[in-house]
Amino acid sequence: MESQDATVRVDSWIWSVRLTKTRALAAAACRAGHVRVNGEKVKPAQSLHPGDEVRVFHAGRERVVVVAKLVRKRVGPVPAAECFVDNSPPPPPREEVAVVAARDRGAGRPTKRERRDIERLRGQ
Template structure:
């Protein structure tokens, strides 16, 4: 997968390594401060190279990874996992967070039915979206 390139844009690498579904989402995550390169906030156009350490936050949690390989294309998940190596502490922290979410889901009460039109109007009024 790696060519002769020694560096590439971080948003493109995050997309190719399947941390984000689209390159636009990867760029937005960089803009929102969810991606750190060697401890500093990373802008989407910042170059990433082999050996860089990244902290990436997405829906699955916080990943502490090291760039192992560069790729311009988005391949299958098995190939994308070869682009980085994740620290053991990061894996354990995400597993712990997932277990906590599962336990909390047991105590979460879901509504018995969809909100009625009246309920929706009351919610909109409460949220300040009254027409």
């Protein structure tokens, strides 16, 4: 853990607290404009300070976190959770997966009756 007066690069911190899998993904997210610090888009080398609000759009959802501690090296899940306050909205509910008509491999083309059943399942 670092002292509170030091600063850390935003891409390094996002990776260190396990918001992204790799530092390269964190840097790419910064360059693409998917990371905002205190409401402003940032470059990967932007410095972070305790109390900054970081918004990361990654993996289809937005994470909103407030920096509590600065770390330079990647830490485990429990210490990582202590480094930020998570203010993210809850993830959207998973949609029910529709049943897909599956045929056995090598069963040949469907018969007319099977084709109609498949179309009925698909809602056509």
